[in-house]
Amino acid sequence: MLTYIIRRLIGAFAMLVVISMVTFGIFYVVPQWAGATPEAMASRYVGRAATPETVHLVAERLGFYDPVVVQYGNFVKGLFAGAQYDYGAGVEHCPAPCFGYSFITGQPVWPDLLDRLPVTFSLAIGAALIWVVAGVAVGVLSALRRGSFFDRLTMGTALAGVSLPIFFTGMISLVVFSYGLGWTPPGGAWTDFSENPAEWAYNLLLPWITLAFLFAATYARLTRAGMLETMGEDYIRTARAKGLRERQVVVKHGLRATLTPILTLFGIDFGLLIGGAILTETTYTLPGLGQYAILAIRTQDMPQVMGVVLVAAMFVVIASLVVDLLYAVVDPRVRLS
Amino acid sequence: MTAPLDVSGSAAEAHPESVLAGAGKAIQGRSLTRIAWMRLRRDKVALAGGGVVVLLILVAIFSSPIIAAFGHPPLEFHQDQIDPATLLPKGTFGGMGGEYLLGVEPVNGRDIFSRIVAGAWISLLIGFLATVVSVIIGTVLGVIAGYFGGWVDQVIGRIMDVFLAFPLLVFAIALAGVIPDQGFGLEGNGLRIAMLIFIIGFFSWPSIGRIVRGQTLSLREREFVDAAKSLGARNGYIIFREVLPNLVAPILVYATLLIPTNILFEASLSFLGVGINPPTPTWGGMLSEAVRFYTLPHFVIFPGLAIFITVLAFNLFGDGLRDAFDPRAH
Numbered sequence: 189m190l191t192y193i194i195r196r197l198i199g200a201f202a203m204l205v206v207i208s209m210v211t212f213g214i215f216y217v218v219p220q221w222a223g224a225t226p227e228a229m230a231s232r233y234v235g236r237a238a239t240p241e242t243v244h245l246v247a248e249r250l251g252f253y254d255p256v257v258v259q260y261g262n263f264v265k266g267l268f269a270g271a272q273y274d275y276g277a278g279v280e281h282c283p284a285p286c287f288g289y290s291f292i293t294g295q296p297v298w299p300d301l302l303d304r305l306p307v308t309f310s311l312a313i314g315a316a317l318i319w320v321v322a323g324v325a326v327g328v329l330s331a332l333r334r335g336s337f338f339d340r341l342t343m344g345t346a347l348a349g350v351s352l353p354i355f356f357t358g359m360i361s362l363v364v365f366s367y368g369l370g371w372t373p374p375g376g377a378w379t380d381f382s383e384n385p386a387e388w389a390y391n392l393l394l395p396w397i398t399l400a401f402l403f404a405a406t407y408a409r410l411t412r413a414g415m416l417e418t419m420g421e422d423y424i425r426t427a428r429a430k431g432l433r434e435r436q437v438v439v440k441h442g443l444r445a446t447l448t449p450i451l452t453l454f455g456i457d458f459g460l461l462i463g464g465a466i467l468t469e470t471t472y473t474l475p476g477l478g479q480y481a482i483l484a485i486r487t488q489d490m491p492q493v494m495g496v497v498l499v500a501a502m503f504v505v506i507a508s509l510v511v512d513l514l515y516a517v518v519d520p521r522v523r524l525s
Numbered sequence: 526m527t528a529p530l531d532v533s534g535s536a537a538e539a540h541p542e543s544v545l546a547g548a549g550k551a552i553q554g555r556s557l558t559r560i561a562w563m564r565l566r567r568d569k570v571a572l573a574g575g576g577v578v579v580l581l582i583l584v585a586i587f588s589s590p591i592i593a594a595f596g597h598p599p600l601e602f603h604q605d606q607i608d609p610a611t612l613l614p615k616g617t618f619g620g621m622g623g624e625y626l627l628g629v630e631p632v633n634g635r636d637i638f639s640r641i642v643a644g645a646w647i648s649l650l651i652g653f654l655a656t657v658v659s660v661i662i663g664t665v666l667g668v669i670a671g672y673f674g675g676w677v678d679q680v681i682g683r684i685m686d687v688f689l690a691f692p693l694l695v696f697a698i699a700l701a702g703v704i705p706d707q708g709f710g711l712e713g714n715g716l717r718i719a720m721l722i723f724i725i726g727f728f729s730w731p732s733i734g735r736i737v738r739g740q741t742l743s744l745r746e747r748e749f750v751d752a753a754k755s756l757g758a759r760n761g762y763i764i765f766r767e768v769l770p771n772l773v774a775p776i777l778v779y780a781t782l783l784i785p786t787n788i789l790f791e792a793s794l795s796f797l798g799v800g801i802n803p804p805t806p807t808w809g810g811m812l813s814e815a816v817r818f819y820t821l822p823h824f825v826i827f828p829g830l831a832i833f834i835t836v837l838a839f840n841l842f843g844d845g846l847r848d849a850f851d852p853r854a855h
Contacts, residue, residue, distance in 0.1 A: 203687050482797055504690065
């Protein structure tokens with residue numbers, strides 16, 4: 189088990205390295221491939237009215253003339269140790285993790301991200317809980333009542349669910365449940381958990397269900413297929429022959445074996461989840477990381493976008509790691525090795 | 526299982542395909558493709574999906590004549606259809622009628638039908654070409670990993686793992702956001718379409734790569750590969766002449782299933798405002814404009830339905846194709 193944990197930790201670290209490289213590449217290398225000169229990149233930091241000399245100076249100070257490897261080194265150093273920006277008149281220290289300063293407001297990006305993280309986090313975790321519980325429950329029930337009306341209804345809905353874009357279901361739900369029936373709050377409603385947990389949950393209910401629906405559909409289909417296969421195994425027959433109650437056969441023998449591949453999938457689905465959370469936030473105008481990134485892209489405020497990308501990627505890596513470690517607890521083959 | 530087997534009958538002539546062909550006909554050799562086609566023909570749901578797919582492709586290809594015959598140019602404003610006080614369409618149901626089949630957009634009165642038809646072209650173009658990019662990357666890396674094994678397989682396998690767990694949409698948003706207005710000798714939406722095809726294709730190849738790797742691993746151990754090796758065939762010959770032809774069916778199946786994912790990907794990016802720039806009509810872009818007009822259901826429903834029907838049709842057809850080529854897969 190120890191080797192398993194160490195392997196996963198190394199894997200998570202490697203993933204972080206790859207993510208930092210890809211992010212760096214997107215924001216510093218790709219624009220230059222597409223033909224942006226160091227001056228053009230620096231000019232974003234100084235505003236429209238700057239003279240060519242100023243732009244040149246800024247490009248030099250930000251290191252845009254340095255070789256790519258040196259630039260990448262400085263980028264990583266900024267994330268872990270903070271960065272020094274030499275403005276000529278004085279030196280400004282950007283504490284770690286340094287994601288840089290907004291082009292528009294001139295404020296550091298990190299505190300902004302911290303403000304918005306709880307929204308995305310609440311949305312993602314709540315939706316993940318709903319989809320796993322609902323998806324697995326529906327999948328198991330469909331498998332046990334194979335061919336019944338319930339099975340056909342849920343599997344039909346699941347197939348439609350896989351094909352529906354989140355933003356479409358979100359908009360329809362808003363039109364029906366918020367503006368039509370008035371059951372749920374309108375888009376944009378957000379209360380912090382520490383202020384009022386009940387209102388927090390009430391405001392997030394519709395976004396949670398919208399986001400969970402898509403994934404629940406996939407998980408229900410997979411659980412059903414897995415259960416159908418498992419329930420045909422010999423050891424299920426043996427368990428029944430022993431005289432175990434049906435409930436125990438299904439839960440302890442059937443579901444247990446089906447859950448392992450589902451958990452594996454859950455570990456790699458966090459990447460999709462964060463993408464779904466961004467779409468959901470935009471649909472419901474929730475003040476989370478996704479909405480922040482979209483607004484930043486409209487104003488071409490690249491340090492803000494980069495901050496969101498890195499934080500989202502970090503969240504995915506950590507969440508996958510946690511699931512992998514949970515996996516070690518659930519799966520005896522891993523736990524005892 | 527409980528019924529006793531009938532061994533007295535024509536067991537010697539029993540042939541798995543005779544069930545499909547119908548009894549009494551002479552039995553002849555059939556290729557795997559023909560068997561798959563016969564299975565597919567019996568799958569009504571998959572056929573319906575396939576029919577819708579063909580229809581959508583035709584609509585996309587002939588979008589210009591269709592718009593000319595049944596609608597107005599997708600970028601043309603029709604202020605006469607708009608109530609100047611509310612900026613909403615004048616007629617009932619958002620101005621739907623013989624003149625404007627699916628009504629008009631609020632504020633500028635553009636023809637929704639024309640915009641949906643024109644959007645089909647962009648959606649399918651990006652969906653198809655991005656899949657082609659994924660298939661090329663996925664097949665090359667998958668075959669290399671599966672055929673050569675060892676450390677090559679390890680490295681490529683790791684890369685696929687990382688990609689599968691990657692927050693793709695976040696990176697695609699960032700990448701689509703930094704695309705300049707011109708570069709690589711292209712400009713405007715031409716550049717954006719090319720970049721979106723590349724970005725979506727680049728981020729979704731591992732699903733194909735995994736399948737190809739797995740299939741190559743098992744093909745490598747088959748007798749005909751051993752035979753080719755013992756006759757002195759080189760790796761290049763075995764890969765192109767023995768392995769790749771056997772990969773065509775699974776690649777075709779999983780490419781069909783990847784197209785709807787890629788169409789959704791494009792729609793999401795356009796919805797978020799980092800895909801195709803307005804005023805060029807896209808389904809995702811239309812939905813993002815509809816966000817501000819919740820009182821007009823037709824403005825939300827038609828582009829949403831267009832995405833849903835397209836994705837569902839491809840999914841149904843792809844599922845049927847998979848079952849036809851490999852009934853045990855499900």
